[in-house]
Amino acid sequence: MDFDFGSLLAFIIFGVTIGVVYGIVALGISLIYSGLDIVHFAHGEIYMFGAFLGLVLSQQIGIPYPGAMIGAMVLAALLGMFIERVFYRRLTRSGGGYTVAGMGMIICGFGMSVALMNVAFLIWGADAEPFPVEFGIEPLEINDISIPPSYLLTAVVSLCLMGILNYFLRYTKIGLAVRAVAHNKDIAFLMGINVPLFISLIFGLACALAAAAGVLVGPMQSVQVEMGYLMLMKAFAAAVVGGFGSLPGALIGGILVGIFENLGAAYISASHKDIYAFLLLILVLMYRPAGLFGVVAKVKA
Amino acid sequence: MLNIKEVHSGYGKLKILRGINLNVPQGGVVALLGGNGTGKSTLLKTISGLVPVMEGSIEFDGQIISGKKPHEIVRSGLVQVTQSKEAYPAMTVEENLMLGAFTRSDSGGVRADLEKVYEFFPVLRQRRKVLSGTLSGGEVQMLVIGRGLMAKPKMLMLDEPSAALAPKVVLEIFSNIYKISQTGVTILIVEQNVRMALLLAQYAYIIRDGVIMIEGSAEDLINDSSVKDSFLGGTVANTKKSLNS
Secondary structure, rough: OOOOOHHHHHHHHHHHHHHHHHHHHHHHHHHHHHHHHOOOOOOOHHHHHHHHHHHHHEEEHHHHHHHHHHHHHHHHHHHHHHHHHHHHHHHHHHHHOOOOOOEEEEEEHHHHHHHHHHHHHHHHOOOOOOOOOOOOOOOEEEEEEEEHHHHHHHHHHHHHHHHHHHHHHHHHHHHHHHHHHHHHOOOOOOOOHHHHHHHHHHHHHHHHHHHHHHHHHHHHHHEOOOOOHHHHHHHHHHHHHHOOOOOHHHHHHHHHHHHHHHHHHHHEEEEEEEHHHHHHHHHHHHHHOOOOOOOOOOOOO | OOOHHHHHEEEEOEEEEEEEEEEOOOOOEEEEEEEOOOOOHHHHHOOOOOEEEEEEEEEEOEEOOOOOOOOOHHHHOEEEEOOOOHHOOOOEHHHHHHHOOOOOOHHHHHHHHHHHHHHHOOOHHHHEEEEEHHHHHHHHHHHHHHHHOOOOOOOOEOOOOOOOOOHEEEEEEHHHHHHHHHHHHHHHEOOOOHHHHHHHHHHEEEOOOEEEEEEEHHHHHHHOOOHHHHHHHHHHHHHHHHHHH
């Protein structure tokens, strides 16, 4: 293959667009991790549910695409809060103070992942569903390589969502309280914050982000029951690469994973596309275990 | 204002407090004294609702608060000032202070109180944009007290404000606490620094092994021989005496 600067640029652009999607799912995983001290292994299925909900809202009910995305985010947030309240809350409570030490939560997460996948299978079946959306934008042409509008839109919407989240966490009273709960629940209680309510809120927020990612990726690929697993792994890699609990880290980690796997697919072997993310994960864990932007594991008294 | 009757509490099956009776009158300053591991912090956590009450009752401002959730207790005007190491180090000074006012919805009043706190602790105004993790020990202590004031409390509970501070800074902090009490805020102060606490408080309780050993007015306790022996350096003198004889 001849080296061609134009195609390199295109691969990088493709990498960045899918990378920001990994980034917003990673952000959700990171939020849940700092809020509940658990790694949520069913997050990929929330993403899958988000994609299906968006599909149903836009194709079957006929809501325009932006509305369908917002609808899917709200429904996924409700689903997430329901799961957290009904299933996870019992486990976290028995662990004492909304944190869990041990395997229970991890296994519960995996179980939830399988359960959700099968619920989706019952409702929508195993076939991959196309998610055609007319954006009404011309594809962007760079050196004979055209970038489809869905990719452009995805990147823009993801960045906007991150911007909004950043503003929310940094400059609003509720956002401040979310950060307080994420950092230390006992002190947050003493500030008069209703901690159990905020934990639900954090969970719902993370699920809304995953659903947005699902609705964004839907038109690029297709929507099917097993799409969540790979997304979870990529987003997990992104969160670790960027550093768990770091907001800019999740974004940069996602973009790095996206670029890395696209370049690997282009110049090494396209059939092993999914390996490269984990290669990057292993490299980062070997040389910078806390991630690029992470702080060395916070020690809790 | 705060009435604690026969309170038992602890963690899980481990009982730490075994029948505490304590009373803080409105507008008063009361000290709770004792060494490490005697149950001081557990009592504070029990009052603020972080540790559940097993037996007995706690009444604040005419309402029973035992059994309520911590955030509800804060809303009733009983605010605990955390230990100084428990500011939010990754937040700025101002964010920490605003967090203290989380329960309030009168933004004008909050602004005015922020201004008051800055006048009270000018160093916080200077450093309001820096992360509180970079402050000195004394500054963080001022920050957590200021954060407590932001909630517009009827009563403040302070958890060892003198811990790990230089004597000169301790003096400054205590004079500030005195000024706060002069504004009508009721104060319960938990301390290991018995001498300072007895200078500030009108009444004091000494806790050991989860029970109140001695209580009395601050003046009586300063002159009490057993307090002198166990807390005011008396033991060292006695040990010397017994070594010499």
